[in-house]
Amino acid sequence: MADSPIDIRVIAHFDIDCFYAQSEVLRCPSLRGRPVGVTQKFLVVTTNYIARSLGVPKMVSIDEAKKVLPALVLVNGEDLTPYRAESKQIMAVLGRYGVVQRSGLDEGAVDITAQVKARLQCGFPALSFSSHILGWEAVSGEPGNDSGGTFVNVDSTKLELEKISGVDTALLVGSQVVSEMRSAIEKETGFQCSCGVAQNKMLAKLASSLNKPSKQTCLLSGAVERFIAPLPARKIPGVGRQTEAILLDLGVQTITDLKKVSVCQLSERLGARIGQFLYDACRGRDYTPVLDKGPPKSITVEDSFRNCTTLQQAEGILRVLAPDLIKRLDEDRVETGRRPKSLTLKWRVQGPKWNFISVSTDLPVELLSPSLSKEQRAAVAVEVASRLLLRNLGHSFHLVVLNIGATNFVETSTSDPAVRDIRSFLQAQGNSPRKELKVTSKNDARARRESFKTMTSALPAGPTGAVLGLNFSAVADSQKTPDTHIFGSGHVGDEYQLSNSSDEEDGWRDLADQLKSGVRASCPTATNFTQTQSYKDVSDQLQSQQSTDLLHSKSIFKTSHPAKLKQFFVENEDVMKLESPDSQRAGVTNTGGLHFRTQTAGSSRIANSIAKREVVPESTSQKKKRKSRNGTLDAFVIRK
């Protein structure tokens, strides 16, 4: 039965040809035309196709490779930094054509169904591309080739359109799209790749490895069964050594063998999930969508070595690794705004058992603190890691691999790209229409906003203040510990009820009274930091006191969560640094990222607008007035 058009998918699987080796050749043109191998430690991890044609496969020892081919040019590829950067460029090109699911630096699946459908809107589009095609005979009337597919320069004149099924039509148009994608990648990044086009991720991946390098293979529907039937079960992505061994025990070698085993039998030996997966896979079925997995869930650095038997040696290794980790975490923060919560240490000891041992701990906030030098932060990492090692290894050990990394990333206020660079953000406010801020965090950001609305609408009408820029609100913890506050992030445009007093300090006191009167039990509200002390001062204070007045003159709240408060200060330090005498002069109280302007009764227009939750641009006269005092803040906009 034919698939309904709504079920048809066209998936392309891309695989950059010998990625590391190609990268080295691209960055060092004198290598072009020569056999090249990329090394990590004592291994040649990959070779270009020239080297392969001269007898050097990938994953051989350097000694062996040199013996086979003395002319082999070896390049060290232990530092993945350039590969990561190039991979990102390539993935960005792919991303223009559909959702991309990366797997490793050099591979990815792209769902190009939408592209295909768009081209079929106006009937069968003109085709012009070269591809290997399995099942060619069914759509052309020409003879086909089952080993690797028929190589054809496709154009519409070769096709017997009336004979082609909807699925195959889509796959052929998809191949046209893929041909253009490969050209785009090569033109924009220099990289050549191989590609498979099929109805699902598994088949596309299998097809992509059929013809290399720099070739594409299309697997038409009629050829699926006979293509996969003779393949070893191990070829199914997801079937590794262990599963292969169990299948062999069941008498299964090929996909054809696998088809004869019942789901029950498979599930018995391998668990229901893998059982069902294999049952589908050997029939060419893979219903899993192409999913963008987002930024990495862990960032780690590691090294391997021959002997590391003392803590001093381990620390030496960590001192090399830690700066790399810090650098990568910083880059990640610039890109994503998130922060890792856990530090993991993983190692392998010498011996027949090659398994990794791993431990994790809370990642010390100092590791990410912008006020500490990179060296200081690296030293913190080394210290924590070495303590972890000492605790878990005892005194006699022999490490061969050491890995340190960060996981458990959480969104922060700066995870929102719109507020990541508050400097440009604030500058942009005056000139551009207000950007809708997206609340992306899966946590309680939405709930917080909702409860905030409840709070602001429940409060009596009256003069109101509004947050001008990025703000942080203190979320009341719970009733059980009065005077306890957890610090979280608020949002641009959140509104706060302030006092009608023109005296800032009274305003804050009123706010505190509101909180005390019970509003805070269920609602987030504003808190008040002033930026008169550096993080270090606060940190010292926090360390010396269990509960501390935040700051002298304007502090209202106490905290019973010094650790969380400290975390908050570290997280937001870069924002807090924005504090400038200018904003003081402007009559704006910048309180640790909170930009408040107190509205007196005279500003009824704005007060009303806030009540109605309108967007209110600052009036020209207001702006002029303020600009005459200072020019740092360009807009006063209230949202919702």
Add this chain to the structure above:
DNA sequence: ATGGGTCCT
């Protein structure tokens, strides 16, 4: 094996 990653249990 290398220097990374993923997801599941």
Add this chain to the structure above:
DNA sequence: AGGACCC
């Protein structure tokens, strides 16, 4: 925390 899998 460890295992199986992927490149």
